[in-house]
Amino acid sequence: MPQRDDIALDATDRALINALQGGFPLCDEPYRAVGESLGLSESEVIARLAALLERRVLTRFGPLYQIEKLGGAFVLAALKVPEERFDEVAAAVNALPEVAHNYRREHAFNMWFVLATETPEGIAAAIEKIESDTGLTVFAFPKEREYFVELKLDAG
Amino acid sequence: MPDETDRRLILATQAGLPLVPRPWQALADMLGIAPQEVKARLAAMLATGAIRRIGAVPNHYALGYRFNGMTVWDVDDADVDRLGRQVGALPFVSHCYRRPRHLPDWPYNLFAMVHAKSREAALAQVERIAALLGSACRAHDVLFSSRILKKTGLRLAE
Numbered sequence: 650m651p652q653r654d655d656i657a658l659d660a661t662d663r664a665l666i667n668a669l670q671g672g673f674p675l676c677d678e679p680y681r682a683v684g685e686s687l688g689l690s691e692s693e694v695i696a697r698l699a700a701l702l703e704r705r706v707l708t709r710f711g712p713l714y715q716i717e718k719l720g721g722a723f724v725l726a727a728l729k730v731p732e733e734r735f736d737e738v739a740a741a742v743n744a745l746p747e748v749a750h751n752y753r754r755e756h757a758f759n760m761w762f763v764l765a766t767e768t769p770e771g772i773a774a775a776i777e778k779i780e781s782d783t784g785l786t787v788f789a790f791p792k793e794r795e796y797f798v799e800l801k802l803d804a805g
Numbered sequence: 806m807p808d809e810t811d812r813r814l815i816l817a818t819q820a821g822l823p824l825v826p827r828p829w830q831a832l833a834d835m836l837g838i839a840p841q842e843v844k845a846r847l848a849a850m851l852a853t854g855a856i857r858r859i860g861a862v863p864n865h866y867a868l869g870y871r872f873n874g875m876t877v878w879d880v881d882d883a884d885v886d887r888l889g890r891q892v893g894a895l896p897f898v899s900h901c902y903r904r905p906r907h908l909p910d911w912p913y914n915l916f917a918m919v920h921a922k923s924r925e926a927a928l929a930q931v932e933r934i935a936a937l938l939g940s941a942c943r944a945h946d947v948l949f950s951s952r953i954l955k956k957t958g959l960r961l962a963e
Contacts, residue, residue: 658867666868669861675844678826695824698861702821706867708956711821711859712847718855719815720806725904725916743955751954754875756946758911760954761875788911794886794903797893798857802920804868 665697666804722769725790727758741782747775814846870920872927877913879944885915892917897930
């Protein structure tokens with residue numbers, strides 16, 4: 650996947666991204682409400698949001714579910730992938746629908762991914778599948794305690 | 806636990822909200838329930854934390870945050886909760902967790918994500934965490950992400 654780090658955003662896009670990282674209102678016409686706070690029409694909010702999603706400046710827009718509160722499980726895991734096998738292993742890992750994110754990181758543990766499953770038992774099954782598909786050991790890092798989670802990036 | 810209607814609502818929204826003037830009405834039409842019920846169910850899931858927030862997830866790189874570091878720390882188990890709360894309170898830390906060690910390869914039990922537009926800025930954040938932990942920290946490392954291999958978020962099976 651190419652890294653899209655050269656995308657030009659105008660001031661309106663940036664204000665919209667900042668506004669949309671907060672709470673989206675549960676009123677009848679929420680895009681109109683967001684637009685009013687920014688001086689934009691409802692149709693411009695929708696068109697800009699669609700374009701930002703299309704250009705992958707935003708990876709998604711909607712409810713961010715905390716699967717553990719819904720009876721599911723969410724586990725960070727890592728692999729030490731031999732460099733010459735990296736792309737092949739990434740394809741095998743990414744093929745699992747349980748893999749929500751996957752990042753390359755510069756370390757002996759060079760592939761880090763998050764497994765999200767509807768039941769806690771689903772995690773073990775996904776780990777077994779990855780181990781049998783790749784022949785590599787999965788190191789699981791389940792959350793033992795959460796101290797803080799709130800990702801908001803200033804779009805400038 | 807989500808009931809069947811919640812589950813259908815999650816399935817209908819996990820890829821994103823409808824980009825139409827009345828999105829709750831559009832979801833209600835899809836699910837065959839009233840728009841008030843869509844709003845009430847979303848509000849209830851926000852209240853329990855089953856939905857963290859309704860919002861946009863930016864691609865870090867597209868916003869210029871090219872230096873996304875997973876900082877990891879080996880802190881005494883007796884101190885990790887107190888220190889974890891302090892590290893999590895730093896304004897530039899987006900996620901902070903206690904996780905298991907995998908000895909001998911992985912001695913770290915405290916994880917904190919930092920995001921910056923330059924390597925220098927990211928390393929300055931790491932130094933601030935190191936200063937906060939002081940002698941309570943035996944070792945640390947920073948793992949910068951160099952490629953997004955996948956980023957889809959949660960997907961329940963249909």
